[in-house]
Amino acid sequence: MSDSPVTSEENKEDNTxxxxxxxxxxxxxxxxQLRAYVATMMQRLHTNDELFGRLFQLEAAVLAAGDPxxxxxxxxxxxxSQFSLDLVRFWxxxxxxxGTSPMxxxxxxxxxxxxxGEIEHVGLAKRxxxxxxxxxxxxxxxxxxxxSLGSLALLRLGSxxxxxxxxxxxxxxxxxxSPEQGTDxxxxxxxxxGLSLEHAVSRERLARLAITDxxxxxxNRRFLQPYSHQPLSRWFGKDVSVAALYFDLDDFKGINDRLGHQAGDEALNQLCDAIRRHVRTQDPLIRMGGDEFSLLLSGCNTDKAQEIATNILNDVNxxxxxNEQIRISVGLACSAPTEDITLNTLIAKADKGMYIAKALGGNRIEIAAKD
Structure with missing residues (x-):
């Protein structure tokens, strides 16, 4: 027996x-699900916004740095500080x-x-x-x-x-x-x-070349320009005695005329090597021009400076x-801790002492007279 019209209509309504x-x-x-997805995306956007904000601050700090x-x-x-890391280390x-930059x-x-070759040896150069x-x-x-480290990100610097x-x-x-994470x-x-460090090294090299003989x-003389007309305390600090030695190669013109300029160049290099053997690496040696050099000795009184000058003179002898002996004339000047003269003044005094030594026959040290 077939369903009644009423029952059929009720079934249709129930199905609907x-x-x-x-x-x-x-x-x-x-x-x-859409709300959850949108919430996740908004959270990621917020996280990425914070991340790129911190990255911007980091890049600004890097660009403001002066040297490597x-x-x-x-x-x-x-x-x-910005990324809450337990380890940050350079290899x-x-x-x-x-490698030539001081660190x-x-x-x-x-x-x-x-x-x-160590980077290649451990397989870190390819990515x-x-x-x-x-x-x-x-x-x-x-x-x-x-x-205590659980995970590590290794970033290759350079190509x-x-x-x-x-x-x-x-x-x-x-x-x-985690290795499954993106690394963009x-x-x-x-x-x-990597690029910032390479550029910093290039800038440092150019700056070094500009002040190097x-x-x-x-x-060279350009090295002195920032401080030459300022008190010694601006460079060496307050209450510090500073000595200046001024060297001139005796008969340098004769060496060039008799033996050639290549021999003259060799004599200058031998002189500089001899000076460096008796001073600290941080004591600046400046070629003032031709065969004249000045040496600045921080924390050095007259007696100590004279001892150093004597050792250099004996070495050069x-x-x-x-086949020709090298001889030098040396002038010495010293600024007491309470005497804050300019760098130019101190070097000029040592220069006068050198000219006195040369006038007296050379191959000697003369201490500049105090004013």
Whole structure:
């Protein structure tokens, strides 16, 4: 017996209601998922916005750094504070472009010098960034004090063909630098830091060349310009005695005329080498022009300066250039701790002493008379 028309209509209404209810539930579920997705995307946008804000601050600090040492020190400080890292460390190649830059401000924990080929040997040259799970993967350059690290990001500095260092970022959280994560941000960071350091090294080299005498490797007169007309305390600090020695190669014109300019150049280099053997590396030696040099000795009184000058004079007396003995005339001037004269004045006094030594026959030291 077939259904009555009334029953058939009721079934149609029930089916319609059931379909509508299921559709509403599906829409509600889709709406919930969409809200969750939007919330996730908004959170990511917020996180990325914060991340790029910190990156902008970091890049601004890097660009404001004056030299490679200052830049590395700034990076260590900013990366630790801005990104809450448990380890920030440079591994830099000693024989690379950055190897000639002084890095005295960085501790042995912050900077480790490595030898040529070590980056390639451990397989870090091929990619910009490597993410490592420390417990699982290990890393041979880590130290005993790094045992607490869970993950590590290794950023190659320089090109794949010519890397000059690795920047390591470490975290105790093993999930912080998981190999499954994207590395776009870290790649950008590696490129910015690498290029910035290369440019800083180039600027430093150009600045050094501008104040360096090409023949002898000593400073040139341009080295003195920033402080020459200022009191000695602006350069050497207050209450510090400063001595100046002024050297002139005796019969330099005769050496050039008799033996040639190449012999004259050799004599100048021998003189500079002799001077350097008796002073500290931080004591500036300046070629004033021709065969004249000045030497500045911080924290040195007249007696000590005379002792140094005597040692240099005796050393030079043992030098021979093309079978001719090298002789020098030396002038000495000293500024007492309470006497804050200008650098130019001190050097001029030593210069006068040198001319007196030369007038008396040379191969001697003369102390400039006090005013």
């Amino acid at each position: 209601l059931d379909f509508t209810e299921r559709r509403m539930q599906a829409l509600a579920q889709e709406n919930t 040492e200052d830049m590395c020190f700034t990076l260590l400080r900013e990366l630790r 830099l190649c000693r024989d690379s472009i950055i 005295n401000a960085l501790s042995s924990h912050d900077l480790v010098w490595i030898e040529a 910009d960034v490597y993410l490592i799970q420390v417990e699982k993967d290990g890393f041979p350059w880590l130290e005993e004090t790094d045992k 794949a063909e010519n890397p000059f260092g690795i920047l390591g970022l470490g975290a105790a959280d093993a999930a912080r630098f 941000f870290l790649q950008h960071l590696a490129q910015v830091i 090409a023949l002898t490797g000593s400073h 043992g030098l021979v250039c093309n």
